[in-house]
Amino acid sequence: MSTSPKVCVLRAPGTNCDIETAHAFDLCGAHPTRIHLLQLLENPNQLDDYQILCLPGGFSYGDDVGAGVIFASHLQGQLSETIGNFLAADKLVLGICNGFQVLLKAGILPGGAKSWPSPPNQSRDATLTWNTNGKYTSLWVQLGVLAPENVFLKGIDQIELPIAHAEGRIAVSDVAVIERWKANQQIAMCYRESGEAETTLQEEILDYPINPNGSAYNIAALGDPTGRILGLMPHPERFLFATQHPQWTRLGLEGEGAGIQLFRNAVNYFE
Numbered sequence: 001m002s003t004s005p006k007v008c009v010l011r012a013p014g015t016n017c018d019i020e021t022a023h024a025f026d027l028c029g030a031h032p033t034r035i036h037l038l039q040l041l042e043n044p045n046q047l048d049d050y051q052i053l054c055l056p057g058g059f060s061y062g063d064d065v066g067a068g069v070i071f072a073s074h075l076q077g078q079l080s081e082t083i084g085n086f087l088a089a090d091k092l093v094l095g096i097c098n099g100f101q102v103l104l105k106a107g108i109l110p111g112g113a114k115s116w117p118s119p120p121n122q123s124r125d126a127t128l129t130w131n132t133n134g135k136y137t138s139l140w141v142q143l144g145v146l147a148p149e150n151v152f153l154k155g156i157d158q159i160e161l162p163i164a165h166a167e168g169r170i171a172v173s174d175v176a177v178i179e180r181w182k183a184n185q186q187i188a189m190c191y192r193e194s195g196e197a198e199t200t201l202q203e204e205i206l207d208y209p210i211n212p213n214g215s216a217y218n219i220a221a222l223g224d225p226t227g228r229i230l231g232l233m234p235h236p237e238r239f240l241f242a243t244q245h246p247q248w249t250r251l252g253l254e255g256e257g258a259g260i261q262l263f264r265n266a267v268n269y270f271e
């Protein structure tokens, strides 16, 4: 029996990408509902009704303390058990930009269910921090997929998407972290030059604007070891239609934008 998944698009004060993210899931036949974090805190059990949890982009709590930190502390605190149940089930989690920052700062990534619950103030082996250029940066980037088994990335080899962030640089405590991610197929996407035949993980940090934020190993997205969680800095919900691409006339693009495939893959998982 095929069912359309219910999607909880969880927003907090300062989230600003929830409407278009819900629209992306809607276009793919899912049933998205935008839920405010304060509503979920009042009744955490409502999350059990959903198959996909999506944390959209924006400026939750004004990026005070650090992008995603306050939102993350709510997930680690009052919602710890609810999130734990969600992660343990055969369900999907997607974090886009600020949502990725929340997933990483809460400890939902990189370990997923295995490393939950994740107490606040625990030392982390990776974080998202300020772009090397010290500025909020908004441009289109080329990405290569390195984890084709991640549910969201099925059938995508490379993709062009926009980024818009100030704290998008992946930093890791040491190279052993990268080795572990590599072994578990957790390095989901990397910034790359356009026109290259294949994407390889390379230590050399590619120059701006190819790698727009100076991320270690040019990493743009991470998954958990099961491939059911994805966090990415680029915004797939901003490329649902060809006409959203800045060069759509020159390139002769028509119809859908490439970003919609991530949402469709998530919906197809439940068929």
Ligand SMILES: NC(=O)CC[C@H](N)C(=O)O
Pocket: 056, 057, 058, 059, 060, 063, 067, 096, 097, 098, 099, 136, 164, 165, 166, 167, 168
């Ligand atoms: N577009 C976003 O989600 C931005 C995330 C975050 N506010 C940052 O600037 O890093």
